[in-house]
Every structure is written in C-alpha cells, then in structure tokens.
Amino acid sequence: xxxxxxxxxxxxxxxxxxxxxxxxxxxxxxxxxxxxVRRVLKAIExxxxxxxxxxxxxxxxxxxxxxxxxPSILNIFMSEIGYAIEDEAFQNGYKMILCNSDExxxxxxxxxxxxxxxxxxxxxxxANNENxxxxxxxxxLPIVVLDKxxxxxxxxxxxSDNYMGGKIAAQHLIECGCxxxxxxxxxxxxxxxxxxxxxxxxxxxxxxxxxxxxxxLYGFKDGIECxxxxxxxxxxxxxxxxxxxxxxxxLYKVLTEHGKNVPDDIMIVGYDGLQLSKIMTPEIxxxxxxxxxxxxxxxxxxxxxxxCKMAECKEYVLPVSLKIRQTTKLK
Amino acid sequence: xxxxxxxxxxxxxxxxxxxxxxxxxxxxxxxxxxxxVRRVLKAIExxxxxxxxxxxxxxxxxxxxxxxxxPSILNIFMSEIGYAIEDEAFQNGYKMILCNSDExxxxxxxxxxxxxxxxxxxxxxxANNENxxxxxxxxxLPIVVLDKxxxxxxxxxxxSDNYMGGKIAAQHLIECGCxxxxxxxxxxxxxxxxxxxxxxxxxxxxxxxxxxxxxxLYGFKDGIECxxxxxxxxxxxxxxxxxxxxxxxxLYKVLTEHGKNVPDDIMIVGYDGLQLSKIMTPEIxxxxxxxxxxxxxxxxxxxxxxxCKMAECKEYVLPVSLKIRQTTKLK
DNA sequence: CTGAAAGCGCTTACAG
DNA sequence: CTGAAAGCGCTTACAG
Numbered sequence: 202x203x204x205x206x207x208x209x210x211x212x213x214x215x216x217x218x219x220x221x222x223x224x225x226x227x228x229x230x231x232x233x234x235x236x237x238v239r240r241v242l243k244a245i246e247x248x249x250x251x252x253x254x255x256x257x258x259x260x261x262x263x264x265x266x267x268x269x270x271x272p273s274i275l276n277i278f279m280s281e282i283g284y285a286i287e288d289e290a291f292q293n294g295y296k297m298i299l300c301n302s303d304e305x306x307x308x309x310x311x312x313x314x315x316x317x318x319x320x321x322x323x324x325x326x327x328a329n330n331e332n333x334x335x336x337x338x339x340x341x342l343p344i345v346v347l348d349k350x351x352x353x354x355x356x357x358x359x360x361s362d363n364y365m366g367g368k369i370a371a372q373h374l375i376e377c378g379c380x381x382x383x384x385x386x387x388x389x390x391x392x393x394x395x396x397x398x399x400x401x402x403x404x405x406x407x408x409x410x411x412x413x414x415x416x417x418l419y420g421f422k423d424g425i426e427c428x429x430x431x432x433x434x435x436x437x438x439x440x441x442x443x444x445x446x447x448x449x450x451x452l453y454k455v456l457t458e459h460g461k462n463v464p465d466d467i468m469i470v471g472y473d474g475l476q477l478s479k480i481m482t483p484e485i486x487x488x489x490x491x492x493x494x495x496x497x498x499x500x501x502x503x504x505x506x507x508x509c510k511m512a513e514c515k516e517y518v519l520p521v522s523l524k525i526r527q528t529t530k531l532k
Numbered sequence: 533x534x535x536x537x538x539x540x541x542x543x544x545x546x547x548x549x550x551x552x553x554x555x556x557x558x559x560x561x562x563x564x565x566x567x568x569v570r571r572v573l574k575a576i577e578x579x580x581x582x583x584x585x586x587x588x589x590x591x592x593x594x595x596x597x598x599x600x601x602x603p604s605i606l607n608i609f610m611s612e613i614g615y616a617i618e619d620e621a622f623q624n625g626y627k628m629i630l631c632n633s634d635e636x637x638x639x640x641x642x643x644x645x646x647x648x649x650x651x652x653x654x655x656x657x658x659a660n661n662e663n664x665x666x667x668x669x670x671x672x673l674p675i676v677v678l679d680k681x682x683x684x685x686x687x688x689x690x691x692s693d694n695y696m697g698g699k700i701a702a703q704h705l706i707e708c709g710c711x712x713x714x715x716x717x718x719x720x721x722x723x724x725x726x727x728x729x730x731x732x733x734x735x736x737x738x739x740x741x742x743x744x745x746x747x748x749l750y751g752f753k754d755g756i757e758c759x760x761x762x763x764x765x766x767x768x769x770x771x772x773x774x775x776x777x778x779x780x781x782x783l784y785k786v787l788t789e790h791g792k793n794v795p796d797d798i799m800i801v802g803y804d805g806l807q808l809s810k811i812m813t814p815e816i817x818x819x820x821x822x823x824x825x826x827x828x829x830x831x832x833x834x835x836x837x838x839x840c841k842m843a844e845c846k847e848y849v850l851p852v853s854l855k856i857r858q859t860t861k862l863k
Numbered sequence: 864c865t866g867a868a869a870g871c872g873c874t875t876a877c878a879g
Numbered sequence: 880c881t882g883a884a885a886g887c888g889c890t891t892a893c894a895g
Contacts, residue, residue, distance in 0.1 A: 254649035256872035299630040318585035587888035
C-alpha cells in the first residue's frame, strides 16, 4: 500500500535527471533522449508517481474543469445533458463540476465566482433568470449558454430547433385528425418557448386551425396546473402539445383522472425525448431533442476553445425529430 | 468590466500592508488590528479581489472538492443523491465533481486517480463491481461508500435499512391480502439485495407464506425482463415487490400489456421513493429511502472528516418508511 | 499584531 | 537535448 506520494523531484532523482526533464517526458513538450525517456518512465513506474494536477493548474491557469450550471439536476432533461457533458469531458481529460443553482441567482453568481477562482476552463449554463447577463458581467471564463439568445458576452449558444419542434408536433396532431389543438406554452421570456409557439402557430394557420395555448413552466407540478386549465378553458380539446415530457406525464395523470382516454379522446405529444418517454405506460409520442449532441457540443466548444479563435458569439442550432408512440394515433 | 484579476499583492499594496496580513483578514486566521482590517476590506472591494482557489489548494493540500462516483447519473436514484451532496457541499464551500463510471472499472480507477491528483477532500462512491477494493488500493483520500459492507479501507459506509425495507414491503402486501408474493431480488452480490431478501423472507415466514423471487438488476430494461419471467413462473402471483421504482414502472408496463389490472389483479410495491414514484399514473406505493439524508450525511462525513478522528470504518444505517399510494389496496 | 521569506509541486523561458 | 532558476498565487511558521 503506497502511502507517501512521490513528487516529480523523487522521480528525477531516481532517474538521474532534472525535474524539467521528467516534466518534458510526461507532457511530451520537448525532445528528450531515448535513454533518459526510458529511465524516467521506469522511475515513474517504480515510484508510482502521479503528477499533482493542482500544481500544474496553478502554472497553466487551467484546471481542465468545466462547470455545468443548471437550475436543477433533478430535471431529467438536465441530467441527460450532464451525462453527455461528463462523458465528452472525461474523454478529453477534463472533469465536470455540477452546479445546481436552484433558480437562485445568488447561488449562480457564487458558482461563477467559484469556477473563476478555480481556473475552470469554461462554463456551460442553462438559466431561466433574466439576471444572467449581470451575473456574467466581469466573468472572464468562456461561457456556453443553452437555449438562449446570442449575446456578445457568451462564447456560444447551443439549442435545438425549437421552431421546427413546435411545427412537427402540430403537424403530427393535425395529420392524426385533431382539430382542437392546445399548446402548453412555456413562458414568453424564454426564447425556446417563443420559437416553439411560432412553429406551432404556423402549422395551425396553414390548416386553418386556430392556435390555442395556455402558459406553463416545464416541471411536473406546473404541468398539473396547466393541464387542469386546459380542460377547463378548452373542453373540446382533442390534442395537446406538452411543454416537456415531464409535463406530458402530468397531463396524462390529469386526463386519466378526468376519465379521458389517451389517445382516443385526447392525444398527447411530449417534448424532449427523455429516455423516460418510452418507459411510461402509455409510451409517449414526443419531439426528440438531440440531447446527447447538445451536451457534447457544448463541452467540445469549451475544450477546443483555443483551437478556433472567435470574437463573436456563435449560435448552434441542432435538428429535432418526432418519435411516434402510443399517445397519438390516426383517428 | 473587470478584465485583469487582482492578486493578493495588489490588495496588499493598495492597503499598505503585507500579503500575509491580507491573507489573515480573508481567512480570519490571526488577529489583525481594526484599522488594517478596514483598509484591507476596502482594498479588496476596490480591486474586486477574488482569492485564487488553486493556489490555496496547492498549499493546503485540499481543494474542497468532493468526488461523487456513480455507475450512471441517468439513474434517477443517483441523481437525487447527487442533488443532496451538491447542496450540502455548496453550503460548506465545497464543490462536487460528478464522475460517471459507466460500470467501467477502468474509468472508476481513472477518476480515483484524477481526484487524488486534484487534492480532492474525499470520494463518495456507489459501485456495483467487485473490483472496488482493488481500485481503492493505495488511494489516500477518505472514501465513503454507499450500500456496501464495511471495510477497513473505507472511512464510512452509508445505506438505508434494507432489511426493514424488504420486511415492510412484504408486510404491507400481506396486510392487503396478497398470498402469492414475488420479490424482484437484486443480485446476490449486493449487500442491499441480500438484506432486503432477508426482511422479505422473514415477513413471509411469519405468515406462513412461501418466499418467492426472481433475480433482477435495478434498471428499467432488466425490470422488463424480470417482469416477464415473474408472470411466466408464477402465474398466480398477486403481489410483487419491485427492486426499484424504475423496475416498478417496467412491471406496470408489462402487467398492463398482459391485461392485468393494478392493483386489482396484482399489486406492486416499488422501492426507493423517487419523486417519480408519485408522478406516475397510477402513483406507486413504495418503500421510501431517505435519499436526501443519505447524500447529505455522506457529504458531511467528508467535510467534517478532521473534526472526528476515527481509525475504523463507521457504518451508518438510515431508516426507511412505506408510502402507500395507488398500486396497492385492501382486498 | 505584522512582515519577509519559504514553500506548496509543478512548467517553462533561458542559457548552454 | 538538458538543467538551474524563476514563477504560478496563495498560506504560514518564524522572528520581532
């Protein structure tokens, strides 16, 4: 059992070279004679030397850390994104610090400062609050923002095609034969909500259907409230586009409690494409966001930030698709 | 917009004191005259100085990082634990690095090394693989293990009362009137599975009921397989204890597909008490683990590791409870 | 109470 | 190709 950790100087001594040479061998930053490489490698092996990442970070001003700031990791969509970030990070020798903001902008700021103090290499953030720009003010780290308008303070934004998502969801319900379609519309302050609404609205108009909606947040509880409102305000509803897969689950619960059959009486299209959506009974027809790609891309942007210099905020929009399952069917 | 980060020496210069004094003021590690405290505080404010955590870590050999190593963060049980760890960590000025092992012991080892290199303060780990002890060999960080037998290499183990969990689940089904109860039993190599089985078994014997079981892992897909096996091998089954809430969801899907009504034909008791369990339709009766407490306790053990010296591995067992909902009822 | 100095464990100009 | 030395930005014995 190894207790005393070896330092680079221990390796150097054992190999009969300087610490600089050991460092060069480890990092491949300069040519070292074959003979010395061999001796160094052997010494590393014998001493079980592991470079101290903190010391390296101090000099390099990079800790190979990516901060992922989310309102709540209990949101499954976020945890699937986090999964992708972690994997992409790990493959590149980076690690991810998971920062739960609880929708609290003080906590968000605290995390931004914390990550800055740690020489993190970048921040991936999804934030619902409007103060984000203020919080970011003065932050010197590259920031990749999910689901937001571009802003010169961000390095990039990543999102999926929300306009198309709203559109294909509506088209599908129309093709199934629905004529009274209601959208669970996210808050107007979110770019994604507005875009989905536009796509939904355009599809409806094309078929002379009046766009109907009730505003709702993305979580389960808000979904329950919104579902009740929909039934109250639109008694003839025959198709509903949920704001998320979670709210589709809320919707199903409320409809069932009201004795409605899904999909016979009312059809449901979820949104996100969580793994959960196909696990439910009935399995949820849903608009699939390329969750894994979103996470990987965001991580890659930070990891490769130096390779491609860019002055302005790049916007990335990834395609969505529709997965037809059991909550919709041809009438 | 602040671009150039201030260093402790900038603050010192501005306040007309030494860096040492600034450090003392920030950390409260020694008495400093009121007058100087005032000047330092003012200088910190003016320069917008934020201490570099990496430099501090290097000297202190602690980066206030807790590593949380899990098979998969897509497992909702794990993400709820992670949520609690993150919160407890944040409140104490620590951060959490989320490490997804993908059940891959090489990745696990890589993360253990990475955390060691980063002067992390401890590791919280849930691992299903039997190599854990080998991987940990030589790791000098305090390790808190979830759901495992105690071992002198660990600082502590934390788990909930699995024996009692199995017992109250069985008792409840018996009280509801079930007589052909099947346990979806986790793999024998897991301590938690064995304990739950004992509890289940004891409850059955007390009522002269034969303990029946099929082995299954905790995930959704394994749950589907296991559910099919149960129906095949035990056609008279009238009550099933799932290995997790996820597998209860699998179970419900399979039973529904076979035209069985829950709870009229077959009752289900889930396990874990995920938030998801009450969101499902029907809402799942389940054995509730104190998930938040498990996470917080594990984090606290690491954060306070110095305050209480201990030579041997402490075992913590937290109580479980039963939440009765819609998948069980009095016959 | 306070400062100069050493040290945390690496990396990299610099000089050879 | 290689080493001595400086430096990354803090903290803390040490001496006063």
